[in-house]
Amino acid sequence: MTSHNVLQLSQDLISIASASQISNADVSDYIENFFKQNAFEVERLEYTDDADNRKVSLVARKGEGKGGLGFFSHSDTVPGAEEYWDPYDPVVKDGLLYGRGSCDMKGPLAATMIAAANVDAKQLKHPIYVGVTADEEVGFGGARQVCEESQLLSQYGWPTQVVVAEPTELRPVYSHKGGFHVAVTAHGKAAHSSTEKGISANFLIAPFLAEMAELAKLFKTDESFMNHEFDPPTMGFNMVMTDHNCAGNVTAARTDVRLGLRAMPNGRHEDAVAMIVERAKKYNLEVSSRGVQAFYTSPDAELIQVALAATGIAKAETVPFGTEALLYQNHVDEQVILGPGNIAQAHTVGEYIDLAQLENAVGVYTQMIEELCIRK
Numbered sequence: 001m002t003s004h005n006v007l008q009l010s011q012d013l014i015s016i017a018s019a020s021q022i023s024n025a026d027v028s029d030y031i032e033n034f035f036k037q038n039a040f041e042v043e044r045l046e047y048t049d050d051a052d053n054r055k056v057s058l059v060a061r062k063g064e065g066k067g068g069l070g071f072f073s074h075s076d077t078v079p080g081a082e083e084y085w086d087p088y089d090p091v092v093k094d095g096l097l098y099g100r101g102s103c104d105m106k107g108p109l110a111a112t113m114i115a116a117a118n119v120d121a122k123q124l125k126h127p128i129y130v131g132v133t134a135d136e137e138v139g140f141g142g143a144r145q146v147c148e149e150s151q152l153l154s155q156y157g158w159p160t161q162v163v164v165a166e167p168t169e170l171r172p173v174y175s176h177k178g179g180f181h182v183a184v185t186a187h188g189k190a191a192h193s194s195t196e197k198g199i200s201a202n203f204l205i206a207p208f209l210a211e212m213a214e215l216a217k218l219f220k221t222d223e224s225f226m227n228h229e230f231d232p233p234t235m236g237f238n239m240v241m242t243d244h245n246c247a248g249n250v251t252a253a254r255t256d257v258r259l260g261l262r263a264m265p266n267g268r269h270e271d272a273v274a275m276i277v278e279r280a281k282k283y284n285l286e287v288s289s290r291g292v293q294a295f296y297t298s299p300d301a302e303l304i305q306v307a308l309a310a311t312g313i314a315k316a317e318t319v320p321f322g323t324e325a326l327l328y329q330n331h332v333d334e335q336v337i338l339g340p341g342n343i344a345q346a347h348t349v350g351e352y353i354d355l356a357q358l359e360n361a362v363g364v365y366t367q368m369i370e371e372l373c374i375r376k
């Protein structure tokens with residue numbers, strides 16, 4: 001087996017640009033090759049996005065049997081912001097690796113690839129999976145395709161336990177908020193305001209908006225809508241709206257309002273959505289809602305306990321940002337968010353990852369594989 005260097009692999013991945021606004025086919029080709037050279041079975045899933053870019057997600061598997069442990073990451077990044085730095089020329093300085101995606105999340109991805117590649121398939125009692133998705137930064141398109149279309153996962157079944165390797169400074173995370181959206185539309189009638197023949201959608205929706213302002217106060221102050229496992233403990237209730245730039249002397253034909261809130265386990269987000277919908281209906285407004293539940297794995301779950309032991313950390317945490325764990329939780333028993341790097345670095349100019357932490361991650365993932373796929 002070739003020996004693997006997490007710094008080298010991270011640099012190789014960073015140097016192949018794969019912002020969500022372009023195709024990630026090149027970096028996916030590189031990753032697919034790596035899997036093939038290291039005795040993984042690999043599935044390639046593709047679609048073409050709205051801008052006609054080819055988007056590739058990969059699911060790799062090693063070992064026999066059902067269940068097992070999965071490591072899931074994404075291969076897209078936010079845009080490089082080339083005018084401010086050289087994002088695709090990774091450099092190491094003072095123990096930090098700089099480059100777009102170093103932290104979010106090509107470095108963490110490289111650590112999972114190496115930990116999984118270093119294991120001898122013959123030793124595995126349970127299989128290892130590595131998933132690498134497209135378009136995580138712009139709506140989870142790759143992860144959705146993996147959930148809906150992966151032949152490999154429907155043939156063998158999903159791993160029972162999954163590590164989502166987003167940067168948490170190698171601190172095990174058992175929960176993060178989900179998200180719900182309510183779309184409300186008022187339909188008026190456009191006419192020149194001098195004629196008095198129009199109906200302003202803005203006036204139709206105004207009383208509803210006043211009630212939303214009241215709800216915003218309630219959601220921020222009523223303890224029953226909070227969960228103090230999170231910081232902040234509230235739902236982040238927000239509202240945006242448009243009358244589509246209606247001219248000042250014309251009545252608005254249509255006003256659209258979008259309300260969003262972040263779901264927490266044991267929170268009252270479903271009550272909150274119902275309250276919004278009920279008020280919209282009261283004023284005869286068009287209304288629809290959709291959302292995803294919070295990600296939650298019991299802090300007592302085996303996977304969390306194994307992650308704590310591997311990292312030497314006493315207690316699992318929650319984080320304020322969301323991940324693709326939201327989608328995978330319908331398919332797997334337990335998940336942990338656990339990766340090297342600090343989320344504060346994500347999406348920044350001058351993004352970096354601490355090299356020592358990146359190298360530690362390989363050891364942490366290796367220990368988890370030994371515990372869950374070899375010893376168990």
Ligand SMILES: [Zn+2]
Nearest residue numbers: 104105136166
């Ligand atoms: Zn990420």
